[in-house]
Amino acid sequence: MKYLLLIYSSPATWQALPGEQREEMAREHAALVNELIASGEYLGGNALADALHARVVRIRDGARSVTDGPYAEVKEQLAGYDLVDCDSVERATEIAARLPEARLFAVEVRPVMELNGMEM
Amino acid sequence: MLRRLSPQVLGALIRNGGGFDAAEDAVQEALLAAAQRWPIEGPPRNPRGWLITVAARRLTDQHRADAARARREAAAVALIPADDLVAPPADAPPAVVDDDTLTLLFLCCHPALTPPSQVALTLRAVGGLTTVEIARAFLVPEASMSRRISRAKQRIRDAGGRFGVLAEPERHERLDTVLQVLYLIFNEGYTASAGPALHRTELTREAVRLTRQVRRLLPDDGEVAGLLALMLLTEARRPARTGPDGALVPLAEQDRRRWSADLIREGIALVTGTLPRSVIGPYQVQAAIAAVHAEAGRAEDTDWAQIHALYELLERIAPNPMTTLNRAVALAMARGPHAGLELLATLDADHRLAGHHRLSAVRAHLLELAGDHPAARSAYLDAARLSTSLPERRYLEDRAARLG
Numbered sequence: 001m002k003y004l005l006l007i008y009s010s011p012a013t014w015q016a017l018p019g020e021q022r023e024e025m026a027r028e029h030a031a032l033v034n035e036l037i038a039s040g041e042y043l044g045g046n047a048l049a050d051a052l053h054a055r056v057v058r059i060r061d062g063a064r065s066v067t068d069g070p071y072a073e074v075k076e077q078l079a080g081y082d083l084v085d086c087d088s089v090e091r092a093t094e095i096a097a098r099l100p101e102a103r104l105f106a107v108e109v110r111p112v113m114e115l116n117g118m119e120m
Numbered sequence: 121m122l123r124r125l126s127p128q129v130l131g132a133l134i135r136n137g138g139g140f141d142a143a144e145d146a147v148q149e150a151l152l153a154a155a156q157r158w159p160i161e162g163p164p165r166n167p168r169g170w171l172i173t174v175a176a177r178r179l180t181d182q183h184r185a186d187a188a189r190a191r192r193e194a195a196a197v198a199l200i201p202a203d204d205l206v207a208p209p210a211d212a213p214p215a216v217v218d219d220d221t222l223t224l225l226f227l228c229c230h231p232a233l234t235p236p237s238q239v240a241l242t243l244r245a246v247g248g249l250t251t252v253e254i255a256r257a258f259l260v261p262e263a264s265m266s267r268r269i270s271r272a273k274q275r276i277r278d279a280g281g282r283f284g285v286l287a288e289p290e291r292h293e294r295l296d297t298v299l300q301v302l303y304l305i306f307n308e309g310y311t312a313s314a315g316p317a318l319h320r321t322e323l324t325r326e327a328v329r330l331t332r333q334v335r336r337l338l339p340d341d342g343e344v345a346g347l348l349a350l351m352l353l354t355e356a357r358r359p360a361r362t363g364p365d366g367a368l369v370p371l372a373e374q375d376r377r378r379w380s381a382d383l384i385r386e387g388i389a390l391v392t393g394t395l396p397r398s399v400i401g402p403y404q405v406q407a408a409i410a411a412v413h414a415e416a417g418r419a420e421d422t423d424w425a426q427i428h429a430l431y432e433l434l435e436r437i438a439p440n441p442m443t444t445l446n447r448a449v450a451l452a453m454a455r456g457p458h459a460g461l462e463l464l465a466t467l468d469a470d471h472r473l474a475g476h477h478r479l480s481a482v483r484a485h486l487l488e489l490a491g492d493h494p495a496a497r498s499a500y501l502d503a504a505r506l507s508t509s510l511p512e513r514r515y516l517e518d519r520a521a522r523l524g
Contacts, residue, residue: 001508002260037263037264037267038267038271039267039268039271040264040265040266040267040268040269040270040271041264041268042264043260043261043264044261085258085260085264087234087235087236111508113508113509113510113513114508114509114510115259115320115509115510115511116307116308116309116310116320116509116511117310117368117507117509117510117511117512117515118307118310118512119357119361119368119369119370119371119374119515120368120370120371120481120485120512120515
């Protein structure tokens with residue numbers, strides 16, 4: 001079963017951290033990713049640029065509107081994600097708990113929809 | 121033919137002392153050589169012997185390259201069984217080959233592995249699917265699947281798993297696991313008639329092929345026959361199961377003329393041939409239920425009383441809240457929706473079903489039958505939100521919309 005691990009963080013809290021601590025978190029995250037690559041559970045992931053760069057696209061009555069994200073002022077924003085494929089939601093939760101970001105911010109674990117289904 | 125021979129060649133190599141990884145690499149190289157040379161030179165008289173010879177030679181080369189393992193060279197050369205170098209007489213018993221396939225299946229379904237790893241390894245080593253094909257079917261990158269498979273092999277090694285004949289009762293337990301793994305593979309490939317999941321139908325085909333193989337090896341096992349029958353009778357509905365736009369069509373609304381008559385005939389023959397003379401087991405009972413559905417020319421002709429009785433039997437031999445859930449549907453169809461809803465109410469406290477979309481989906485269906493459309497609609501919508509399957513969610517949302 002595939003799970004998306006969504007990392008929410010607060011830019012203000014992140015920036016207030018001492019430099020070594022930010023680097024240590026990045027190293028810890030990279031080490032976990034390497035471990036998940038080795039186990040075959042890692043499917044992909046990325047860090048996201050600050051929500052300052054976000055653009056929000058809407059089509060209304062056939063017209064396209066593009067606005068800057070309303071998220072620049074939001075305290076917590078989506079900062080990155082990892083996609084894993086593992087045996088159970090318990091295992092996905094265990095991985096999420098080992099993301100260093102979980103200690104300071106929050107990691108949301110969401111199942112990815114499956115494509116097989118039984119007729120009823 | 122190459123796909124069929126690959127587990128036999130792998131089995132022969134491992135049986136004679138080759139490591140799982142090295143033997144598998146050697147088999148892959150031999151298959152590649154065969155794919156390149158046979159079309160030009162024509163297939164050899166004894167394809168299996170040819171493949172074992174080439175693979176064993178590759179294995180020797182690998183060992184030779186590894187100085188520390190030089191002592192094993194002799195063992196690798198001795199790997200080529202003399203009788204594999206000549207074509208066997210037509211009436212020779214294929215016992216060793218078959219045992220190898222079964223032993224390999226047992227090894228891949230080692231209890232040290234999680235079910236997803238057992239599935240991946242079985243498809244790779246016994247099914248003869250390439251890692252690329254397995255990765256594509258499970259919609260993961262090839263590198264991830266390849267690591268998962270190596271890790272599964274490593275775990276078997278660490279757990280002391282060996283290529284050898286199992287003694288009872290371990291053998292019996294392992295066969296149960298093998299059947300579970302085959303059924304998992306079958307279900308993974310179920311539905312998916314279009315879109316990114318199209319490759320998954322390969323899994324269903326592979327599961328049926330492997331189960332047929334196990335059935336040939338263990339013709340007297342009722343549960344093996346039961347699982348094969350269950351797969352065939354389920355697969356028979358494939359053409360009617362999804363609409364032209366890929367939407368799930370429920371059993372009651374399927375165009376039964378599109379069911380595969382051949383698969384139904386074969387499935388029913390297996391059920392009727394097996395049930396009377398075997399120790400009864402869950403796969404046989406589920407196959408019998410599928411057979412009762414298959415025998416009804418129209419949905420309204422379904423013998424629900426018999427299906428209900430079979431679910432009662434299934435509940436007794438393998439108690440499971442999912443079975444009770446299915447029995448509630450049969451009960452509702454046989455004696456009216458309120459009888460079914462009463463039985464459902466007994467499941468509300470069962471933590472194994474808590475938050476499971478099937479409980480809400482069945483309740484929605486029975487409420488709809490009872491004519492309580494607002495409650496049915498709300499239960500369909502609950503079920504849709506709880507489901508983690510795209511086709512099922514779409515079906516449940518459609519049902520709710522119809523009652524809107």
